[in-house]
Amino acid sequence: MSRLPVFVRSALGAAFLALVAVTAGCDGGAIGANDPQSSGQSFVGSSYASTFYSVGHRPGAPSVSGTTVTGKQLSLASYRGDTVVLNFWGSWCAPCRSEAPALGTLARQLSADGVRFVGIDIRDEPASALAFMQTFGVGYPSLNDPSDEIALAFRSTVPPAAIPTTLVIDRDGRIAARIVGGATYTQLKSLISRVTQT
Amino acid sequence: MTAADRMSELPSDEDLLAAGSPTPPAPRRGRLGEAGWVRWSWRQLTSMRTALILLFLLALASVPGSVLPQQGIDPAAVSQYYASHPSLAPWLNRLSLFSVFAAPWFVAIYLLLFASLAGCVLPRTFRLAGSARQRPPRAPSNLGRLPASASYVTSQQPDEALQSAAQVLGKKRFRLRTGDGWVSAEKGYLREVGNLLFHIALLALLISIGLGGIFGYKANRLLVVGQGFANTPTALDVFRPGRLVSPNDLQPFSINLLNFNAKYVTSGPQVDQPISYKAALSYQTEPGASARHYVLQVNHPLVVDGVSVYLLGHGYAPAFKVTDGTGKVRWDGAVPFIPVEQSGLTSEGVIKVPDAKPYQLGFAGVFLPTAVDMGGRLQSGFPAPLDPRVSLVAFTGNLGMNSGQAQSVYELNTAGLHRLNITPTPLAPGRSIKLPNGAGTVTFTGYKQWVSLAITYDPGQLPALISGFAALAGLILSFIIRRRRVFVRAEAAQDGSTRVTVGGLTRSDAAGGFETEFAELTKVLRVEHQGQDEPDHGEEAGPPADSPPAADEAQDGGDRHAAALSAREGE
Numbered sequence: 001m002s003r004l005p006v007f008v009r010s011a012l013g014a015a016f017l018a019l020v021a022v023t024a025g026c027d028g029g030a031i032g033a034n035d036p037q038s039s040g041q042s043f044v045g046s047s048y049a050s051t052f053y054s055v056g057h058r059p060g061a062p063s064v065s066g067t068t069v070t071g072k073q074l075s076l077a078s079y080r081g082d083t084v085v086l087n088f089w090g091s092w093c094a095p096c097r098s099e100a101p102a103l104g105t106l107a108r109q110l111s112a113d114g115v116r117f118v119g120i121d122i123r124d125e126p127a128s129a130l131a132f133m134q135t136f137g138v139g140y141p142s143l144n145d146p147s148d149e150i151a152l153a154f155r156s157t158v159p160p161a162a163i164p165t166t167l168v169i170d171r172d173g174r175i176a177a178r179i180v181g182g183a184t185y186t187q188l189k190s191l192i193s194r195v196t197q198t
Numbered sequence: 199m200t201a202a203d204r205m206s207e208l209p210s211d212e213d214l215l216a217a218g219s220p221t222p223p224a225p226r227r228g229r230l231g232e233a234g235w236v237r238w239s240w241r242q243l244t245s246m247r248t249a250l251i252l253l254f255l256l257a258l259a260s261v262p263g264s265v266l267p268q269q270g271i272d273p274a275a276v277s278q279y280y281a282s283h284p285s286l287a288p289w290l291n292r293l294s295l296f297s298v299f300a301a302p303w304f305v306a307i308y309l310l311l312f313a314s315l316a317g318c319v320l321p322r323t324f325r326l327a328g329s330a331r332q333r334p335p336r337a338p339s340n341l342g343r344l345p346a347s348a349s350y351v352t353s354q355q356p357d358e359a360l361q362s363a364a365q366v367l368g369k370k371r372f373r374l375r376t377g378d379g380w381v382s383a384e385k386g387y388l389r390e391v392g393n394l395l396f397h398i399a400l401l402a403l404l405i406s407i408g409l410g411g412i413f414g415y416k417a418n419r420l421l422v423v424g425q426g427f428a429n430t431p432t433a434l435d436v437f438r439p440g441r442l443v444s445p446n447d448l449q450p451f452s453i454n455l456l457n458f459n460a461k462y463v464t465s466g467p468q469v470d471q472p473i474s475y476k477a478a479l480s481y482q483t484e485p486g487a488s489a490r491h492y493v494l495q496v497n498h499p500l501v502v503d504g505v506s507v508y509l510l511g512h513g514y515a516p517a518f519k520v521t522d523g524t525g526k527v528r529w530d531g532a533v534p535f536i537p538v539e540q541s542g543l544t545s546e547g548v549i550k551v552p553d554a555k556p557y558q559l560g561f562a563g564v565f566l567p568t569a570v571d572m573g574g575r576l577q578s579g580f581p582a583p584l585d586p587r588v589s590l591v592a593f594t595g596n597l598g599m600n601s602g603q604a605q606s607v608y609e610l611n612t613a614g615l616h617r618l619n620i621t622p623t624p625l626a627p628g629r630s631i632k633l634p635n636g637a638g639t640v641t642f643t644g645y646k647q648w649v650s651l652a653i654t655y656d657p658g659q660l661p662a663l664i665s666g667f668a669a670l671a672g673l674i675l676s677f678i679i680r681r682r683r684v685f686v687r688a689e690a691a692q693d694g695s696t697r698v699t700v701g702g703l704t705r706s707d708a709a710g711g712f713e714t715e716f717a718e719l720t721k722v723l724r725v726e727h728q729g730q731d732e733p734d735h736g737e738e739a740g741p742p743a744d745s746p747p748a749a750d751e752a753q754d755g756g757d758r759h760a761a762a763l764s765a766r767e768g769e
Contacts, residue, residue: 088432097552098602122432125531127519131553134526148428152450152485159445160432182602 049180050191055198058174059157061086061167064150068141069121069129076118077173083115083196084169085188088151088160089142090122091132095182096164100136102185103166106192107140114171115192120145122163168195243310244317252311259307263298266290277604300441315404323397330390334373337380337685341701344685346716349699352727356688356696362726363686363698370719372684381686386704392675399669406665410658415439415448417653422515422532423646426454428485429505429653449503449655453481454489458512458647462581470541470581477509477649494649508652513537514545516565516588516645522554522638529554532646535565536608542578543567548610549640550597557594557637560610564589565645569624576624587624588642592633593617681705682712684719698727 053059061084065075076084087103089096107117119142121129129142143150151160158167158175168177168191176195179188230238242248267275276296280287294301341347352359356379364374364381372383418436419427427433429452431445439445461473477494483502492500499506515532522528528551535547544566551559569587570579576587593615598605605611620631630641682704691697700720704712 091553092550092607094599094604095602097600125529127527127530128551128553131526131528131551135553147426147452147454148430148433149452149485151430151432152428152452155430155446155448155450159430161445163432165432 050183050187051178052191052194053174053176053178055176058170058176061169061173061175062153062157064120064143064153066143066145066150069119069126069133069144070141072141074118074141074143076169079116079118080173081114081171083113083171083192085115085117085192086120086167086169087117087183088120088122088163088165089132090124090163091128092124093163097132097136099164099166099182099184100132100138102183102188104136104138105185106188107138110192113196115196116140118143120150120160122148122151168192170195170198240317243314244321245314246318249311249314249318252307252314255307256311259298259304262295266295266298268299269297312404312408316401319397319401323394323401326390326394326397330387330394334375334382334384334683336375336377337382337687338701341685341687341699344701344703346702346713347700348716348720348724349697350724350728351691351695351697352688352724354688354696354727356690359688359696359698359727360686363688363723366719366723366726367684367686379687379689383684383686384681385684386679386681389676389679389681392672392677392679395672396669396676397672399665399672403662403665403669406658406661408658410440410656410662412440412442413447414654414656414658415443416655418510418650419653420534420648420650421453421455422534422648423455423458426452428452434653449505450484451481451502451505452485453479453500453507453651455649456480456491458649460512460582460647464580472581475509475512477512494651504657505653505655508654509649510652511537511650513648513650514543514565514567514583514586514645515648516547516563516586517643518549518561519641519643520549520551520554520559520561520638521640522551522559523557523636524555526555528559528638530643532648533563534608534648535563539578541581543581544578547608550599550607550610552597552599554638558597558599559633559637559640560593560595560597560612560615561640562591562593562610562612566624583645586645587626589622589624590620590631590640591617591622592620592631592637592640594635594637680712682715684716686723698723 061076063075063077065073065077068074076086085103085106089100091097103117107115117140119138119140121142121144123146124132124144126144129144132138133142145151154160154167158178160167161180164182166179166183166188167175170176176198177191179191267279269276279296283290290296294303298304338344342349354362360376360379360381364376364383367381367383368374370385372385373387375382416436416438417429417434419434421427429448429450431437431448455477457478459474459476459478461475463469463471463473475496479492479494479500480489481492481500481502482489494500494507494509496509499508501507513535514537515534517532518529519527520529529549533547533549535545537543537545544564546562546564549559549561549563551561566576566578566587566589567582568578568580568584569576570585576589593610593612595615598611598614618634618637620633625631625642627642627644630639632639682702684700684702687699687701689697689699700716700723702712702716702719
């Protein structure tokens with residue numbers, strides 16, 4: 001009896017927190033909150049938070065494999081020898097939607113240079129994920145990660161701190177760069193060319 | 199300010215509980231060297247007054263944290279604040295007012311307070327440690343001036359009397375010190391031990407709380423039945439890490455919600471009240487580990503790897519299938535709705551279909567677990583899903599999701615949207631509404647339940663609890679135990695008898711009772727010395743101690759006194 005009111009009260013609190021929560025949809029918490037108007041360094045803006053790891057300081061990317069949104073099997077290991085751009089996204093996430101055209105364009109432009117794009121679809125339903133890919137003409141495959149196993153696999157290397165997060169993996173399978181928050185065309189392009197040139 | 203003043207500041211336990219060192223002597227101006235300034239500043243910082251001011255400042259500094267939206271708690275509200283106060287918001291941000299608890303000035307207050315408390319408590323701890331090991335002081339020369347004193351005459355020799363007095367006091371667990379013609383005894387050192395315990399525990403408590411704040415984290419996650427998640431930042435709805443927590447530090451467990459069951463009272467005055475909530479989980483402590491099962495209940499958290507996962511709340515996630523104007527399915531899944539009242543769990547939520555063509559679609563819905571007709575108006579009559587219905591309001595237009603501006607998945611900004619004219623009849627599971635203008639169809643396919651989980655990792659919690667109890671125990675010890683001193687002097691009188699003077703005092707006899715203890719003690723000593731009950735008490739050649747109590751002031755046994763003196767000289 002005494003336990004229940006606690007629950008009821010916390011149910012309201014939880015509802016509020018949950019509301020707060022997925023609020024902003026995309027931020028995986030305080031780290032990657034998205035507020036483009038902010039200039040403060042206390043939180044990451046919706047873009048421009050990129051990190052480049054020089055050769056010798058690049059953590060090896062975990063071996064990731066699974067089923068794609070379209071139901072095919074995919075293993076990251078099969079891309080070894082190519083530069084891979086790994087994008088964590090969700091169809092519900094506004095910054096992901098705004099960066100999607102840039103990623104789609106770059107994927108087409110750079111495919112001749114041996115740059116492969118792979119998406120990791122987070123907290124999404126297949127129907128809406130497919131709808132997203134259709135809207136933005138995403139030509140590259142996306143692994144479905146309903147239980148965050150892929151995100152978790154990156155924990156000891158460069159864990160995605162927020163959605164979206166974009167990682168650039170070099171030809172040797174090492175993580176060379178990261179963008180937390182929405183990526184822009186020029187930002188991602190210059191980062192990829194830095195990685196392919198090293 | 200002289201040495202005497204400083205002496206008086208040395209450990210007197212009256213002020214031990216009042217935190218803060220005594221006011222330091224005012225520095226002599228003009229002759230203060232660098233070291234002097236440092237020492238003076240340190241004294242100021244560790245003074246009680248400064249600690250109180252800092253505590254007040256800390257409370258004051260927290261106020262903007264509850265008045266203004268905070269980035270770490272509600273980033274969307276901060277964005278909204280930016281939109282409605284475009285000129286003020288950047289200034290507030292410059293002052294870190296959107297992340298008050300991480301603001302440099304807030305941390306400065308906190309650290310100063312910590313330094314102040316530590317600086318006050320540490321030296322005190324050392325002094326207390328010294329005082330707990332102290333020997334009793336020398337007996338004062340005039341015991342009659344002490345708050346409690348008694349005097350009587352015995353036929354025993356002075357040293358004999360002192361020896362037996364020491365024995366009596368020793369048996370009563372007094373700490374003893376003897377000197378020429380006196381015995382000094384002190385008891386109640388446990389008070390100092392208690393004080394010491396209190397102070398050390400207080401420091402430990404501060405450190406534990408600090409450690410918890412630095413290395414701990416709090417997170418929330420809403421989980422629909424059938425879903426799973428891993429303890430990684432992207433999977434958490436709210437993630438509030440401590441200062442030194444990086445995403446790599448999160449314990450790599452994962453949890454799947456297999457089932458959720460809520461039971462409610464179905465009749466009587468307590469109808470609608472919940473009886474029990476049970477969430478069946480399977481979890482893995484790390485990737486690749488074997489899956490284990492746990493039934494999560496209120497106040498029965500799952501503890502994985504030192505992290506507690508609490509069942510916080512629950513609700514319904516009605517499932518929808520949205521087909522757009524082109525005939526393609528653009529949404530098919532459950533959408534968590536948030537309860538707006540507890541007796542019937544009426545819940546509200548939104549469905550956003552940003553990829554619907556030709557127009558984006560948005561829905562605002564109300565879910566009724568048990569729809570009851572109340573005079574033409576439907577409402578939920580019971581929290582369990584006995585007759586679920588959903589009513590929807592549909593919109594088309596720009597949902598504003600492609601601009602990149604983050605928004606809540608629980609809110610629909612209807613400002614740029616056009617409301618569609620659809621029949622407001624609530625849908626039963628399996629029923630659809632055809633949207634006008636060829637915008638598509640929405641089907642209420644069913645419902646699932648969700649739970650919200652609170653994930654807390656606080657490595658300082660257990661140490662803080664232990665410190666708290668230790669501090670309490672120390673405080674109680676220091677309150678109930680009195681430090682008290684008893685002195686005995688024995689002097690040979692003119693007539694050969696021995697005059698025994700007993701004096702006693704206690705420090706901070708708040709609880710009272712020393713008077714009685716002293717009277718008892720004096721009685722025991724007198725019986726020992728005057729041998730009321732055992733007239734033949736004296737040792738060896740000791741004379742029969744036979745003086746009656748009435749002979750207190752009597753003058754007798756002068757020759758015996760002389761004999762005792764010579765005997766002592768002979769040794």
